[in-house]
Amino acid sequence: MKRRLQAVLIAAALRLVHAALVELQELDPAVAEELRRLPVGISYAIYAGYCGPSLLVRWDGERLSRISDTSHPVKNTLRFKALAIAFRLFTGQIGLAHAYAQHAFTLSGDIADVMRLARLVNRAEVHLFPSIVTRCILPEQPGPAVSPLRIYARIFYGFLKSAY
Amino acid sequence: MTPAYFEFQNAVKLLCGQNALDRIPDELRHLKAEHPLLLTDALLLRLGIVSAVQDIMVAEGCAPAAVYTDIPVDSSLGAVNRIAMVYRESGCDSIVAVGGGSVIDSAKGARLVLSQESDDILSIGGIENLHCGRHIPFIVVPTTAGTGSECTGVAVIRNEQQGVKMEFLSPFVEPDVAVLDARMTLRLPARATASTGIDALCHAIEAATCLQSNPLSSAYCSAAIRLICANVIEAVQHGSNADARLCMAMAATMAGIAFSNSMVGAVHAIGHALGGVCHVAHAEAMGILLPHVLRYNLPAAAEGYAQLLPEMVGWEPAAATPPAERGKAMVQAVEDLLALLHAKAGIPLRLSEVGVNEQQIPRIAETALNDGALIVNPRPMLAQQVADLLHGAL
Incomplete structure (x- = not known):
């Protein structure tokens, strides 16, 4: 039961991170710049364990689109070694740097490309988590470009429109 | 911890x-x-x-x-x-x-x-x-x-x-x-002996103080630093001293085991970028960058650096240093060692000495940002901070 609940929450968190990045492309210059520098056509996958939820995205030069077919071949993958570890990251208990330091995931593909993804996830977390959490788990960086309330409102509206 | x-x-x-x-x-x-x-x-x-x-x-x-x-x-x-x-x-x-x-x-x-x-x-x-x-x-x-x-x-x-x-x-x-x-290694020239020795020192310091540091790798780091500080000058000045050579080889191996298990940090991230963009020899890049990164990291890593002071300078001088000053004293000891090796073996201390110019800095900084070693540096770095550090080292 606990594992199933963790999987549901991680799946929701992954969708939230993706939605936040789509919105932040317009609102946060740091995210817009990072996306602009991505090679067109690059794809990323995040897997929570071997049987847990996943997020696959592709940058087409204008938008970070979600790939719904989870069997789609993806160049850069980040796979958490266990669902429980992914749960700690997506609930703000540890940051990506500490997860890396704890051998929490494996990476396939070009490490430089995955570093770009890591910075994007960090920016999404800056906007999604309260500052008291981000101060503990994220590297020091500029604060949110817009208020978290605004982001959540836009994401809520986006989900209503099935925009992600 | x-x-x-x-x-x-x-x-x-x-x-x-x-x-x-x-x-x-x-x-x-x-x-x-x-x-x-x-x-x-x-x-x-x-x-x-x-x-x-x-x-x-x-x-x-x-x-x-x-x-x-x-x-x-x-x-x-x-x-x-x-x-x-x-x-x-x-x-x-x-x-x-x-x-x-x-x-x-x-x-x-x-x-x-x-x-x-x-x-x-x-x-x-x-x-x-x-x-x-x-x-x-x-x-x-x-x-x-x-x-x-x-x-x-x-x-x-x-x-x-x-x-x-x-x-x-x-x-x-x-x-x-x-x-x-x-x-x-008996015939390794003095400059290469010095710069590769500093590469090993850099491995040990970064492995002991980065986010992925752990008690086992730290034990290797301490032993490696002790051996390097005790032997690097001898190996540079008397290259045929087989005992000093073997001590340096052991130190390099121990530092390697350490960083293989706890990663490195910004010195390596920026050093890899310098090698990739400007073809600066890895070991020389380490010697140039090390003191600048240590100074940058001090606010976040002073305690870790302080623990390495006895290995750098010996127990008595370390004990005579006030606890609050030990981190800074360790960085100073690294700078003193680099200055000595610069005088004795001619290792470069500035980026300009190895042909890096100001125009290359933005590209080096951007490349360093995408290096996996940066993620575990004890103090986070953004592109601007990498660029500032490179300007300081020019």
């Missing part, structure tokens, strides 16, 4: 000291290897340093099936793929690598390609993502005392097209056997 979780692995058998080289044929037999590919570079071959290994192999009935020497400084993806091709075409069944970091990392890359039954190292990039693959017996004989690559689970290989150094991290790149024999 004990980390919430850590991993530690080192499965490399170490042959260290007198007649270590002479035992290579025996090790090859234990590994069921009969047709080794001997990898080295043209300079080492010309200097006759490789013959010490090759002659023993021939005399003991383990003559190399092929010898490959076309390995560029900093290695290259192309060289790695070519080595794998030569291995297959020559019917080899094992690899013996004799050289510095470029040769060893090229050998690791080629072994990875072979064991994963691939044709292209780029297709198997990543971190801890590979299965064990086919076992290719692999013996490494370092000819410098710095990289520690003989005992690490990482290969750093230059992507010549993109002008970046790529890291391939997997426990399956660790060699089976590493051979430390003072004969291999």
Whole structure:
């Protein structure tokens, strides 16, 4: 039961991170710049364990689109070694740097490309988590470009429109 | 502080000291290897340093099936793929690598390609993502005392097209056997001795203080720093001192084991970028960047640096330093050592001395930002901070 609940929450968190990045492309210059520098056509996958939820995205030069077919071949993958570890990251208990330091995931593909993804996830977390959490788990960086309330409102509206 | 979780692995058998080289044929037999590919570079071959290994192999009935020497400084993806091709075409069944970091990392890359039954190292990039693959017996004989690559689970290989150094991290790149024999470093010039020694020091300091540091790797770091500080000047001034040479080799290996299990930090992230963009020799980049990064990290890593002070300067001077000053004193001790090696061996202390100019800084900073080592630096760095640091080191 606990594992199933963790999987549901991680799946929701992954969708939230993706939605936040789509919105932040317009609102946060740091995210817009990072996306602009991505090679067109690059794809990323995040897997929570071997049987847990996943997020696959592709940058087409204008938008970070979600790939719904989870069997789609993806160049850069980040796979958490266990669902429980992914749960700690997506609930703000540890940051990506500490997860890396704890051998929490494996990476396939070009490490430089995955570093770009890591910075994007960090920016999404800056906007999604309260500052008291981000101060503990994220590297020091500029604060949110817009208020978290605004982001959540836009994401809520986006989900209503099935925009992600 | 004990980390919430850590991993530690080192499965490399170490042959260290007198007649270590002479035992290579025996090790090859234990590994069921009969047709080794001997990898080295043209300079080492010309200097006759490789013959010490090759002659023993021939005399003991383990003559190399092929010898490959076309390995560029900093290695290259192309060289790695070519080595794998030569291995297959020559019917080899094992690899013996004799050289510095470029040769060893090229050998690791080629072994990875072979064991994963691939044709292209780029297709198997990543971190801890590979299965064990086919076992290719692999013996490494370092000819410098710095990289520690003989005992690490990482290969750093230059992507010549993109002008970046790529890291391939997997426990399956660790060699089976590493051979430390003072004969291999006795003729290393003073400047190379000094700069590779500082590379090892840098490994130990970064491994002890980065986010991935753990108690086991820290023990190796402390021992490595102690050995380096006690022997590097002697090895520079009296290169024929075999004992000092072996101590430096051991220190480099220990620092390698340490950083293989706890990673490094910003010195390496920026150093890799300097190598990729400007072709600055890795060890010299380490010496130039180290004090600047240590000063930058001080607000976040003072306690970790303070713990290394006794290894740098000895217990009594460390104890006489007020606790609050020990972190800063450790950084000062590193700067003093670098200044001494600059005076005695001519190692560069500024980026301008190795041909880096202001116009290259934005590209170096951007490349460094995408290096995996930056993620575990004790104090985070953004592009602007990397650029500021580079300006300071110019």
